Amino acid sequence: MSAPGRGGDGTEPYRVAVSSDDGGPTAVFEHLWTPYRMAYIRGEGKPTGAHDCPFCVIPTLGDEDGLVVARGTTVFAVLNLYPYNAGHLMLVPYRHVPDYTDLTIEEVAELGAFTQTAMRTIRTVAGAHGFNIGMNQGSVAGAGIADHLHQHAVPRWGGDTNFMPVVGLTRVLPQVLRETRDLLAAAWSDHAGSSAHPTTPTEI
């Protein structure tokens, strides 16, 4: 596709967010937490039930098709199809529940562990300088898909992006996302479980 601004598969949301030419992460982050963008994830409007809920569908796909970075027991990590920034991950319980208080202790623990691993992985792979971590609870708070809670982990850089082009620039985003998924998935296991308590102390 040589003509900038056209071509591709015609999915318009890919071309939102960045208007300035130097478009670093800061340009993109003017749009952080804008609720309409989440509605674009994997198709159109709000799910009406578990069956068409994107966060219920994604785990049934292959890792590459679903952009799944890692799968845990109760939680999985997936790249946001319409990221606020390069490497924007979401940590999502498999269970279709809307509210943080609906989670079991085990799910809360694994969601936390996955969030830590996401941060470590993105720091290592992409040298993120900071993160925005959080979840929107309820439509009124900006959740595009309010019925199935999901935690955002959005890496931040101090003005440059050496990891990959930011959304809205000329590269074809689906390809970038696949490459990103591959990178993060390959590095994920190196950082899972390397937390507070040291694991696998190479016993003789």
Ligand SMILES: [Zn+2]
């Ligand atoms: Zn769901």
